[in-house]
Amino acid sequence: MSPFSPLIERATELAAEWHSGTYRKSRWRAPPFLVEGEAGRIPVMSHLTMVAMTVQRAGWGEVTVAAALLHDILEDQSSAGERMDPSVLVEEVGVEVATLVQHVTEPKQSAEGRRLAWEHRKQAYVAQLRAAPPEAAAISLADKQHNLWSMNQALEIDINIFSGDERHPGLGGDASKQRWFHKAVLEATQSHEDERLPPMQSQLRRELDRFERLSQPYRN
16 A cells, blocks of 8 residues: 555645635644734644544544545535535545545534524434444544544633633533533444444543543533
8 A cells, every 4th residue: 555645635635725714713732933923723624634643543544534634524614605515525535535524524404404503413413423334433533532632621721612702712512512412422433343443432432531520610
């Protein structure tokens, strides 16, 4: 197998283009430098890269790594407010990658076109994950583990990630809802039998235990 993958290169470029100018909700480290006198914001691409690297380090192949890089491209708008057409994604990276991305894309709207409430979106995502292949479970585990790790890092230095501030919006679900959702994702992946999944599940379980402790002051 060649160390260089044209498929992963295309997925990296496409993800970087689509998510250019979009940012993570919070930061937990002191900034290494200032931008016009202020701390810079963390590009979404850093999260996508971390998810893809986690998937690759866990032993998954190039199709899964490429889909990990693109796992938010159907779900998130570009900085210009555009939506990625699924058929365009197929043209760019092929059916296999595009199908995996669809498996890990959270539905935002009902069949009637109404925006779904946070709880309904998460319930639909978990149900979707149970029926998805192991590769989708791996991407979801890597995604949620990094999200939860980031949340925990912020909580450790007393950043209230639930209410937010003028620069960083709070999370859509409160502490109890976030705990429920990440536990539900972990449980949904238990139905898949693949030797590469248990270490990823253990990582998410450790972050859940950490979140349980750190989010206690914010739970009702």
